[in-house]
Amino acid sequence: MNAPRKLRIATVSLAGCFGCHMSLLDIDEQVFALLERVEFDRSPLTDIKHCGPCDIGLVEGGVCNSENVHVLREFRAECKTLVALGACAVNGGLPAQRNHIDVGRCLSAVFQSRPGMDTAEVPDDPELPLPLDKVHPIHEVVRVDYFLPGCPPSGEAIWQFLSDLLAGRTPRVASPLLHFD
Amino acid sequence: MTRLAWADTMDETLQRYGRRPEYLLQMLIHLQGAENWLPPAALTALAGALGLPRARVEGVAGFYSFLHTRPVGQYRVLFSDNIIDRMAGSQAMMARLCRNLWLSPGQCSEDGLASVDFTSCTGLGDQGPPLLVNGYAIGRLDDARIDAVCELIRQRRPLAEWPPGLFHVDDNIRRRDALLAAQLRPGQALQAALAIGRAGWMAQMTASRLRGRGGAGFTTAVKWQACRDAPGAEKVVVCNADEGEPGTFKDRVLLNTCADLVFEGMTLAAWAVGAQRGFVYLRGEYRSLLPALEATLARRRAEGWLGRAIGGVAGFDFDIEIHLGAGAYVCGEETALLESLEGKRGTPRIRPPFPVTHGYLGRPTVVNNVETLAKCCLIAVHGGAAFAATGTAQSAGTKLLSVSGDCARPGVYEFPFGVTIGQVLEACGAQDTIAVQVGGAAGITLAPYEFGRRVAFEDVPTAGAFMVFDSSRDMFDVAHNFVRFFAHESCGFCTPCRVGTAMLADTLDKLAEGKGSPADLIEIEDLDRVLKQASHCGLGSAAPNPVLDGLQKFRPAFERRLMHADFSPAxxxxxxxxxxxxxxxxxxxxxxxxxxxxxxx
Known part of the structure; x- marks a missing residue:
């Protein structure tokens, strides 16, 4: 009897705070159970820079700049199942609170008119990704298979969600684990 | 000066409605007459006078499309936006009016003279495209009539001085059967019902197998018996004349041509259940009918068919008052209607309890459609058995259909239940028909292979709308129009409907712009499921119908709008x-x- 193939998981934080990743680590000793079933591809946990072919992609955070778009598209292209993890990926969350402000005014307020800045110029280094005029939830940029809301979703919710996914069950996180705050 | 305008009207309003909170909506409608909008100070003053929280008053004022909490033009022009009106050229008419008056849709002109916008179906689908100016309908718009309207607005002529011909509305009755051909004297049906006594009359109703004409088809006699037997001495009869379903207008014609039958039907219901009070809830779009209806009520009181000891029967006291709606489709749902009748926002109630035990102000209440009530007169005069002998096994009697769209003779057709779609199409002179929308936006889309189906509760149920589309039409546009209608008319109370209808409309917008992908069709199906399963009332659960039918029967119209990509952002x-x-x-x-x-x- 061959052991079942380990599933490959990639994770990333776009316009997020890494809170969802912290919550993922909050599954505590279940990490061992998880590692028996999966191996990690691109992730802040592995420091792999580009995502290879994966079974599951977990995306934390919304889409706030051009780099987010490229990374998200790489995830969509490589991951069979793509999951929006947490409030920001699902709805834009806290970073999207800038959406009612003109991004030009934001840049100007931060780089041109803030006291104590050395130079009053908006950085133009091509290395820096440009911000989009609005922060978008990830499903407005790529097709998304599953959504797990919460700010962050609890470790327990993430574990239940992943257990379902790994076992081939359609994930179903119900109240009280399911919440939007 | 302007302050005085509403302040004067305030005293008159309070006096007229006696400071009763259940008349709040009527008071707001009346008060708005002073300045065309409701200034914040007026809302504060009204809240104070009624002893209601300010938020409650503003909540009601903010709910209804025809109440304005911000200034609008002295002339407020609203173009009816049903798909049928669009097909008749409403958008070009609006563009012409905007060009003539230097206006943009949705904005008030700088001099405060006029504002222009779209509104949901105004019930003139047989003589469109129509508009409402300060609540009064003008149909059959063409370039000349639009120019005439613009000239009158420029001259600031009061509406009362506009040529009456502009406001003429045709009945367009194309086929008469038992109801529309009946020549009953006022009081004839009542005399017959009074003669056989309360129990005898209820027995006739039971024998008639009459089912509600508003769409749901509940057996009228069962509803009446439940109300009669419900505890509580004060019973109420309500006529639902909030005919808001896009594409229907037969109740307008009934109220215009046989108001006596409708009022007499209400009185017959009152006789059966023992009610003293009756209300007609008349949609705001039909307010031009109000003076004639009030006159008919006054005449019936003078003739002794309303008031005390009706028909000489001691203790049979019943009278009817008319309440106006103010542009809210959801108020056609009977519990939302009752909320509105009580002066509240039109949020549907949770059932049970049903209105027959807990209706208007918690009293046992019968809510019947205009057509249902009119039919009761036939039953009283000719007997329940005669009525039951027509129609089909489960659908006795006739049905009024409001036919509009691509046909030679749009108008009202009265057919016995059981008539096929094809027979109606032939009668109205429709050719090259690719689809018929029966029952309005919330109804069913029928493709040619279904034209042999029958109008009946057991096959194709309908409240009366019958919209015809020929091969020049794109059925995606039809579904798109209906979905936007539902998004606009969602009452906002429950999240699945408030958010779901908006997301569905956004997704169809994306398709309309040619940015759709296969993933969006899956999204649409997911949204449809949420709306169907999780909505608080029928509005939300019916909202996906046009899309579900469209995807099933006219899928290529949707697919041709997809980009050949996995997903593309909107x-x-x-x-x-x-x-x-x-x-x-x-x-x-x-x-x-x-x-x-x-x-x-």
Whole structure:
């Protein structure tokens, strides 16, 4: 009897705070159970820079700049199942609170008119990704298979969600684990 | 000066409605007459006078489309936006009016003279495109009539001085059967019902097998018996004349041509259940009918068919008052209607309890459609058995259909239940028909292979709308129009409907712009499921019907709008970087984004 193939998981934080990743680590000793079933591809946990072919992609955070778009598209292209993890990926969350402000005014307020800045110029280094005029939830940029809301979703919710996914069950996180705050 | 305008009206309003909170909506409608809108100070004053929280008053004022909490033009022009009106050229008419008056839709002209916008179906689908000016309908718009309207507005002529011909509305009765051909004297049906006594009359109703004509088809006699037997001495009869379903207008014609039958039907219901009070809830779009209806009520009181000891029967006291709606489709749902009748926002109630035990102000209440009540007169005069002998096994009697769209003779047709779709199409002179929408936006879309189906509760149930589309029409546009209608008319109370209808409309907008992908069709199906299963009332659960039918029967119309891509954003990705490029002065490759993802490696 061959052991079942380990599933490959990639994770990333776009316009997020890494809170969802912290919550993922909050599954505590279940990490061992998880590692028996999966191996990690691109992730802040592995420091792999580009995502290879994966079974599951977990995306934390919304889409706030051009780099987010490229990374998200790489995830969509490589991951069979793509999951929006947490409030920001699902709805834009806290970073999207800038959406009612003109991004030009934001840049100007931060780089041109803030006291104590050395130079009053908006950085133009091509290395820096440009911000989009609005922060978008990830499903407005790529097709998304599953959504797990919460700010962050609890470790327990993430574990239940992943257990379902790994076992081939359609994930179903119900109240009280399911919440939007 | 302007302050005085509403202040004067306030005293008159309070006096007229006796400071009763259940008349709040009627008071707001009356008060708005002073200045065309409801200034904040007026709402505060009204709340104070009624002893209601300010938020309650503003909540009601903010709910109804025809109440304005911000200034609108002295002339407020609303174009009916049903798909049938669009097909008749409503958008070109609106553009012409805007051009003539130097206006943009949705904005008030700088001099405060006029504002222009769209509104949901105004019930003139057989003589469109129509508009409402300060609540009064003008149909059969063409360039000349639009120019005439613009001239009258420019001259600031009061509406009362406009040529009456402009406001003429045709009945367009094309086929008469038992109801429309009946020549009953006022009081004839009542005399017959009084003669056989209360129990005898209820027995006739039971024998008639009459079912409600508002769409749901509940057996009228069962409803009446439940109300009669419900505890509580004060019973109420309500006539639902909030005919808001897009594409229907037969109740307008009934109220215009046989109001006596409708009022007499209400009185017959009152006789059966023991009610003293009756209300007609008349949709705001039909307020032009109000003076004639009030006159008919006055005459019936004078003739002794309303008031005390009706028909000489001691203790049979019943009278009817008319309440106006103010532009809210959801109020056609009977519990939302009752809320509105009580002067509240039109939020549907949770059932049970049903109105027959807990209706208007918690009293046992019968709510019947205009057509249902009119039919009761036939039953009283000719007997329940005669009525039951027509129609089909489960659908006794006739049905009034409001026929509009691509046909030679749009108008009202009265057919016995059981008539096929094809027979109606032939009668109205429809040719090259690719689809019929029966029952309005919430109804069913029928394709040609279904034209042999029958109008009946057991096959194709309908409240009366019958919209015809020929091969020049795109059925995606039809579904798109209906979905936007539901998004506009959602009452906002429950999240699945408030958010779901908006998301569905956004997704169809995306398809309409040619940015759709197969993933969006899956999204649409998911949204349809949520709306169907989780909505608080029928509005939300019916909202996906046009899309579900469209996807099933006219799928290519949807598919041709898809890009051949896995997914494409609805917004312009590269455009979203424009502002940042401007701020940084960059134009390198990294400062741009392709709309489509690169093909997978």
């Amino acid at each position: 917004f312009d990705l590269d455009g979203a970087l424009r502002r940042a490029r401007q701020m940084t002065g960059r134009d390198d490759a990294g400062a741009h984004l392709p709309q489509q993802a690169e093909p997978p490696r």
